[in-house]
Amino acid sequence: MAGHAIELILSRQWADALNIPVFIVDPRGNLIFYNPPAEVLLGQRYEDTGEMAMEIWSTSFFPTNEEGTPIPPEEIPLVNCIKNREPAHNTFWIKSFDGRSVKISVTAIPIVGRAKEFLGAMAIFWDNEIEV
16 A cells, blocks of 8 residues: 555555455556455455456456346446546446355445545445345
């Protein structure tokens, strides 16, 4: 996290303390962190994937709608949030790194610094098959 704004560093620390999956990206949409609950849902540890460009992570999970039709990246809440700098939400299916199909709901929110600078976004998501 060296070189990232303090707000992103604090967001990562906060995400690390939550028991719900969290995914954090920088202003360009590059993945900079996901927490242990996200590791379980996504099927791979963050240490094994590391940072990823938005073009890679937004298609790596093969997001689809209820009918199995691929959804375009702009319908993924985190991509939408980065592009429009406003909250976004959607429910869709993904294929985890370990091959499971998982129906998730995702809510993404922008991260804005004290100087009103757009610093990235955070997505909170959950498996729709598990009671929260």
